[in-house]
Amino acid sequence: MADVTTNMRRPSPAHASGPKPRRAFSRKNIMIYSILFVLAVYYLLPFYVMLMTSLKGLAEIRTGNIFAPPMEITFEPWAKAWATVCTGLNCDGLSRGFWNSVKITVPSVFFSIAVASVNGYALSMWRFKGANVFFTILIIGAFIPYQVMIYPIVVLLREIGLYGNLGGLVLVHTVFGMPILTLLFRNYFSSVPEELFKAARVDGARFWTIYFKIMLPMAVPIFVVAVILQTTAIWNDFLFGVIYTRPENYPMTVQLNNIVNSVTGVKEYNVNMAATLLSGVVPLTIYFLSGKLFVRGIAAGAVKG
Amino acid sequence: MQPSVSIQNLKLDFGSVSVLRDLNLDIGQGEFLVLLGSSGCGKSTLLNCIAGLLEPTEGSIHINGNNVTWSEPSDRGIGMVFQSYALYPQMTVEGNLSFGLKNARMPKDEIKTRVARAAEVLQIEPLLKRKPAALSGGQRQRVAIGRALVRDVDVFLFDEPLSNLDAKLRADLRVEIKRLHQTLENTMIYVTHDQVEAMTLADRIAIMKGGVVMQLDTPDVIYNKPANKYVADFIGSPSMNFFDTVLTTADGPQVSIAGKDVSLAGYDFTRPGVSGDVWFGIRPEHILTGEMAGAAPTQFEVRAELAEPMGAETLVWSSLDGTALRFRVDGQMKITPGDALLIGFDPARASIFDKVEELRI
Numbered sequence: 001m002a003d004v005t006t007n008m009r010r011p012s013p014a015h016a017s018g019p020k021p022r023r024a025f026s027r028k029n030i031m032i033y034s035i036l037f038v039l040a041v042y043y044l045l046p047f048y049v050m051l052m053t054s055l056k057g058l059a060e061i062r063t064g065n066i067f068a069p070p071m072e073i074t075f076e077p078w079a080k081a082w083a084t085v086c087t088g089l090n091c092d093g094l095s096r097g098f099w100n101s102v103k104i105t106v107p108s109v110f111f112s113i114a115v116a117s118v119n120g121y122a123l124s125m126w127r128f129k130g131a132n133v134f135f136t137i138l139i140i141g142a143f144i145p146y147q148v149m150i151y152p153i154v155v156l157l158r159e160i161g162l163y164g165n166l167g168g169l170v171l172v173h174t175v176f177g178m179p180i181l182t183l184l185f186r187n188y189f190s191s192v193p194e195e196l197f198k199a200a201r202v203d204g205a206r207f208w209t210i211y212f213k214i215m216l217p218m219a220v221p222i223f224v225v226a227v228i229l230q231t232t233a234i235w236n237d238f239l240f241g242v243i244y245t246r247p248e249n250y251p252m253t254v255q256l257n258n259i260v261n262s263v264t265g266v267k268e269y270n271v272n273m274a275a276t277l278l279s280g281v282v283p284l285t286i287y288f289l290s291g292k293l294f295v296r297g298i299a300a301g302a303v304k305g
Numbered sequence: 306m307q308p309s310v311s312i313q314n315l316k317l318d319f320g321s322v323s324v325l326r327d328l329n330l331d332i333g334q335g336e337f338l339v340l341l342g343s344s345g346c347g348k349s350t351l352l353n354c355i356a357g358l359l360e361p362t363e364g365s366i367h368i369n370g371n372n373v374t375w376s377e378p379s380d381r382g383i384g385m386v387f388q389s390y391a392l393y394p395q396m397t398v399e400g401n402l403s404f405g406l407k408n409a410r411m412p413k414d415e416i417k418t419r420v421a422r423a424a425e426v427l428q429i430e431p432l433l434k435r436k437p438a439a440l441s442g443g444q445r446q447r448v449a450i451g452r453a454l455v456r457d458v459d460v461f462l463f464d465e466p467l468s469n470l471d472a473k474l475r476a477d478l479r480v481e482i483k484r485l486h487q488t489l490e491n492t493m494i495y496v497t498h499d500q501v502e503a504m505t506l507a508d509r510i511a512i513m514k515g516g517v518v519m520q521l522d523t524p525d526v527i528y529n530k531p532a533n534k535y536v537a538d539f540i541g542s543p544s545m546n547f548f549d550t551v552l553t554t555a556d557g558p559q560v561s562i563a564g565k566d567v568s569l570a571g572y573d574f575t576r577p578g579v580s581g582d583v584w585f586g587i588r589p590e591h592i593l594t595g596e597m598a599g600a601a602p603t604q605f606e607v608r609a610e611l612a613e614p615m616g617a618e619t620l621v622w623s624s625l626d627g628t629a630l631r632f633r634v635d636g637q638m639k640i641t642p643g644d645a646l647l648i649g650f651d652p653a654r655a656s657i658f659d660k661v662e663e664l665r666i
Contacts, residue, residue, distance in 0.1 A: 193389055193391065195387040195388070195389050195391035195464075196391045196393065198353075198356070198358050198378075198385070198387065198391065199385065199387060199391035199392075199393075199449075199452070200393070200404075201357075201358060201377075201378045201379070202356060202357075202358075202378045202379060202383065202384065202385045202405070203379065203404050203405035203408055203452070203456075204377075204378075204379030204405050204408035204409055205379075205404070205408050209408060213393075213404070214393055217395040218394060218395060
């Protein structure tokens with residue numbers, strides 16, 4: 001009560017203005033949070049089932065309820081999925097696929113971003129003759145379904161001698177990343193004030209000096225976004241991986257499919273679940289570490305056409 | 306003496322839009338030339354052509370006698386200052402100043418000396434280690450000027466350098482640019498849409514419209530003897546009052562305003578003997594009131610319609626024979642709408658333009 005009277009005598013400006021504070025538990029809020037909660041549970045449930053199953057023994061899986069937590073936790077399925085499960089003739093588990101995926105993803109991400117950032121820079125800053133035509137063709141490329149190009153690319157890779165090895169797959173990923181990444185970088189560089197570019201030219205900087213000394217340091221956020229986009233996309237790729245490589249070079253996604261879909265012997269649900277979770281670790285980690293940055297970058301790229 | 310910058314028959318088209326049309330301009334050594342015009346008149350485009358940031362469609366540009374029409378911006382001996390400062394955000398002030406010198410592969414000692422000297426001239430020594438984000442607008446523009454200064458160029462180009470600053474800072478920096486010009490004695494080409502900047506800074510002003518130079522002359526001539534109605538209207542704030550009238554020469558040159566014959570015996574004719582329909586223009590500040598009006602050769606009685614007090618003076622809106630009329634009175638004089646006022650002016654201070662081409666008579 002004492003507080004109330006002091007407030008009445010000397011109302012502070014903070015209390016005198018501004019919108020009415022909202023109650024945390026209004027009817028509306030309760031509605032919103034219940035719906036969000038239900039949806040979250042719905043989407044998390046499969047993940048929960050996978051995690052629980054991967055920690056159970058086969059016997060328990062056969063007898064038990066899929067939602068029940070394991071009575072006896074075992075990491076055996078995880079170890080087997082990683083190191084010893086067989087796909088075809090190879091029995092060294094998902095680890096082979098993991099390292100293949102690393103060998104595919106790292107150079108693909110590097111090369112696609114390196115080329116696309118220079119593309120975007122040249123398209124937005126230098127506006128050479130035919131720049132618009134070039135850009136239009138590139139964007140049309142983004143709308144053509146991949147499946148249309150599968151066979152021509154097989155022929156192309158065979159002719160240049162890259163079919164079946166990692167180099168060929170890296171090339172394919174680099175080329176297919178081009179339209180969307182170029183768009184991303186072009187839009188970002190378009191938002192850089194033109195006068196900055198002009199000032200650099202008056203200061204005697206040429207194409208590469210401006211790119212490395214002026215534009216690159218300013219574009220770090222969009223590079224992070226591009227790395228996230230490309231890493232998740234290439235890591236999760238299945239189609240190109242299965243078509244353009246040989247079994248010893250299969251990426252993790254293809255190997256996972258081969259493990260899960262193998263029809264001989266007993267279905268080892270716990271190993272399958274562990275293998276699936278292992279395959280998802282990299283993209284999941286990236287999303288968790290960079291969620292905010294990811295959304296911001298996508299939004300930044302989308303504002304300007 | 307050969308001109309510092311010489312522009313010959315310069316044309317520039319953006320697609321089907323022609324931005325600069327057959328433009329010729331000679332700028333003397335050490336001259337301060339202001340390109341003045343409203344938005345879209347081609348003044349910034351012209352500056353960008355001189356800088357080498359835009360390629361002209363036709364014509365040539367010479368700087369100190371060398372044809373630089375197709376040279377790189379950095380090879381032209383020009384430095385440029387931009388409206389948005391255009392400082393490299395990731396570099397310190399020192400980095401910004403030395404960037405151009407590093408690109409020119411200048412020895413490190415020389416770079417240090419030059420940066421130190423420029424910082425001293427512009428009084429930005431304490432800021433050298435800071436990034437642009439940590440500077441105020443005025444400081445940023447000083448650094449931008451410094452970037453042109455260190456390169457020891459022949460010609461300075463300014464593209465509306467003060468437009469992003471507040472009024473007070475603008476006035477300060479304007480004086481500083483003028484002082485800089487007096488110290489360095491470089492050729493300076495300065496683009497602006499602010500006539501105060503143009504009048505105060507320029508040795509000569511080029512007034513542009515639609516990609517053409519309407520008049521190129523000293524501020525004094527531009528103000529007192531505008532070559533055409535556009536220039537007369539553009540320069541001066543508030544702008545000139547124009548009467549639609551007829552010039553007769555039968556009994557000596559005279560015009561008729563609000564039923565009164567106004568003799569033009571004292572008027573300095575550019576084209577004597579011309580008669581016909583004309584615009585008779587008189588600047589608001591050349592219209593006298595009170596006792597001064599009583600002594601003026603031509604006098605009228607008008608009613609005040611609106612008063613805008615501005616402190617030192619009051620701007621009065623009125624009309625004479627259906628033509629809107631603006632004039633200034635002393636700020637101490639209290640004007641209320643409806644007041645009758647005696648005004649007068651000396652026709653010798655007027656500007657007369659024919660109605661066909663709107664050129665000065």
